[in-house]
Amino acid sequence: MQKWLLIVGLLYLGILIFLSWYSQRKVKSQEDFIMAGSKLGLILGFMTFSATLFSAFTLMGMPDFSRVHGVGAWMFLAFSDGGMVFLIIWFGYLLRKKVASIEFRGMSSLLQQIYGIKWAGYLYFFAIFIFLVPYVAIQIRGVATFLELGFGNLNIPAWLWSLGIVGFVLLYSSAGGLKAIVYADFVQGTSLLIIVWIIGVACLQNMGGWTEMFSQLALKNEALLSTPGPKGLLTSPFLIGSFIAIMMIPVTQPQLSTRLVIMKDIKAMNKMAVAVGFFAMLVIFPTLLIGFYGAINYPDATAAEFIGKALIKDQSPIIGAFAVIGLFAAAMSTADSQLFALGNELRGLLGEKARKSLITIRLAVLGFAASALLFSLFSSDQLVLLARVSFAGTAMTGPLILLGLITNKPQGSFMVWLTALGIVTFLLAQAKFLPLKVGGLGIDLFLFIILGLAALANYLVMKNKG
Amino acid sequence: MSGTNTKRRRVYYNLLVLLSLLVVIISFSPLVLVKDKVNPTLFNMPFALWTNILATIILVFFTFIAGRLRGDKGDFSSDN
Numbered sequence: 001m002q003k004w005l006l007i008v009g010l011l012y013l014g015i016l017i018f019l020s021w022y023s024q025r026k027v028k029s030q031e032d033f034i035m036a037g038s039k040l041g042l043i044l045g046f047m048t049f050s051a052t053l054f055s056a057f058t059l060m061g062m063p064d065f066s067r068v069h070g071v072g073a074w075m076f077l078a079f080s081d082g083g084m085v086f087l088i089i090w091f092g093y094l095l096r097k098k099v100a101s102i103e104f105r106g107m108s109s110l111l112q113q114i115y116g117i118k119w120a121g122y123l124y125f126f127a128i129f130i131f132l133v134p135y136v137a138i139q140i141r142g143v144a145t146f147l148e149l150g151f152g153n154l155n156i157p158a159w160l161w162s163l164g165i166v167g168f169v170l171l172y173s174s175a176g177g178l179k180a181i182v183y184a185d186f187v188q189g190t191s192l193l194i195i196v197w198i199i200g201v202a203c204l205q206n207m208g209g210w211t212e213m214f215s216q217l218a219l220k221n222e223a224l225l226s227t228p229g230p231k232g233l234l235t236s237p238f239l240i241g242s243f244i245a246i247m248m249i250p251v252t253q254p255q256l257s258t259r260l261v262i263m264k265d266i267k268a269m270n271k272m273a274v275a276v277g278f279f280a281m282l283v284i285f286p287t288l289l290i291g292f293y294g295a296i297n298y299p300d301a302t303a304a305e306f307i308g309k310a311l312i313k314d315q316s317p318i319i320g321a322f323a324v325i326g327l328f329a330a331a332m333s334t335a336d337s338q339l340f341a342l343g344n345e346l347r348g349l350l351g352e353k354a355r356k357s358l359i360t361i362r363l364a365v366l367g368f369a370a371s372a373l374l375f376s377l378f379s380s381d382q383l384v385l386l387a388r389v390s391f392a393g394t395a396m397t398g399p400l401i402l403l404g405l406i407t408n409k410p411q412g413s414f415m416v417w418l419t420a421l422g423i424v425t426f427l428l429a430q431a432k433f434l435p436l437k438v439g440g441l442g443i444d445l446f447l448f449i450i451l452g453l454a455a456l457a458n459y460l461v462m463k464n465k466g
Numbered sequence: 467m468s469g470t471n472t473k474r475r476r477v478y479y480n481l482l483v484l485l486s487l488l489v490v491i492i493s494f495s496p497l498v499l500v501k502d503k504v505n506p507t508l509f510n511m512p513f514a515l516w517t518n519i520l521a522t523i524i525l526v527f528f529t530f531i532a533g534r535l536r537g538d539k540g541d542f543s544s545d546n
Binding site for chain 2: 085088097277278
């Protein structure tokens with residue numbers, strides 16, 4: 001397999017280097033570097049959005065999640081993505097309308113301008129830093145750990161694999177900016193979709209086909225065929241909390257909000273939302289097949305052992321090689337966008353002089369990459385559940401953002417401070433200093449409800465003030 | 467004429483939002499999320515899987531309709 005890995009790996013890296021060089025040539029201004037020229041059409045737009053959204057979390061996390069929790073995994077992610085694309089039609093319009101009158105320098109800066117309070121931007125930046133850096137880190141770690149186990153004979157430790165992933169991300173994103181990331185996303189998203197289907201179909205054949213797969217699952221553990229699943233995790237409160245957190249991703253995570261802004265026009269953005277919805281279904285479905293294959297064949301294996309076997313060892317050498325490169329691609333496609341978005345958000349908060357220099361964003365991306373790399377050395381391998389914490393954490397800023405966008409009237413500082421309190425409460429609950437459940441609801445769902453109602457009350461009060 | 471059209475599109479859009487909410491509420495209700503319920507199956511898929519796949523397809527289809535209703539400018543004007 002190593003021969004194939006070398007061939008596919010070199011081909012993939014060659015394409016990335018070419019795209020980086022090509023984008024660098026096309027970068028004529030700061031706008032080109034940071035916002036990819038803001039004229040993305042349907043195809044590039046939906047591929048960059050999809051590749052940023054679906055990552056190592058999808059290719060490694062979702063098969064393992066469905067292996068352990070069964071068919072409810074679909075509802076956890078695919079159904080939530082359905083809600084997310086529906087929200088994009090409304091939210092994207094609001095966001096684009098707002099930035100048509102205010103220069104878009106990132107969501108942090110936008111919130112500062114909308115609320116007229118510096119702390120609104122700092123709070124948003126704090127939230128995305130505290131929740132996105134670990135998210136980037138767990139993806140890098142997930143892939144690196146898997147590579148370390150899968151290629152034990154090469155004696156390359158996980159941290160060196162991590163360094164390799166981050167190094168390549170920095171190489172092409174600092175050379176060609178967002179445009180290079182968008183082009184790379186196109187390649188990465190396409191690779192992800194093809195690879196996940198090839199492996200999914202191979203797993204289905206190994207299980208003896210569609211009907212046989214469900215018969216074997218029922219024999220193995222009938223709880224896999226319904227909710228809440230064998231471990232009882234996928235209950236209504238958990239799924240509703242996940243639905244809100246995932247639906248809010250384009251609202252609260254800058255790498256995706258930015259992609260809505262840089263679409264050519266509303267028409268392209270609306271079509272992109274529908275395409276992302278289809279892409280989500282297409283990419284998640286085979287991950288369930290891989291997961292079911294694991295539930296039947298490797299029910300007691302660790303996550304890394306199962307992924308190693310299902311994606312590589314049980315496949316032909318060439319598919320295994322593509323799977324490894326697919327994992328690299330998946331980790332990079334999300335990491336690059338998130339690190340670049342973090343850099344851009346920081347740049348938006350800085351003064352005029354720092355903002356006008358591209359060195360600022362390059363240094364910021366480097367700093368965040370180093371933070372993610374450091375964090376990846378200590379994070380756990382529970383990809384999906386850690387990703388969910390990241391989604392829920394950033395979602396706390398959702399009501400604050402939506403309130404700022406739906407009205408042109410000043411909304412005061414109440415929601416800024418209440419959101420800060422919500423984020424602190426959520427963090428304290430994750431650290432077990434506060435309970436993770438309130439009245440039968442998860443702390444995330446409880447806080448979403450409080451913050452949502454508070455935003456609505458704030459809006460009505462300000463409206464009636466005249 | 468154009469104003470009437472815009473108004474009609476807005477009404478349809480609001481109805482679509484309500485319908486979407488209904489799909490979401492039903493999907494999370496005990497009508498669909500029933501502990502250990504496997505039957506009825508569809509193409510051998512257990513109940514929880516096929517109902518959720520169907521609900522997801524409906525949401526994506528509603529997204530398409532929502533985009534059409536809001537129009538090319540997103541403000542319900544009928545210039546698309």
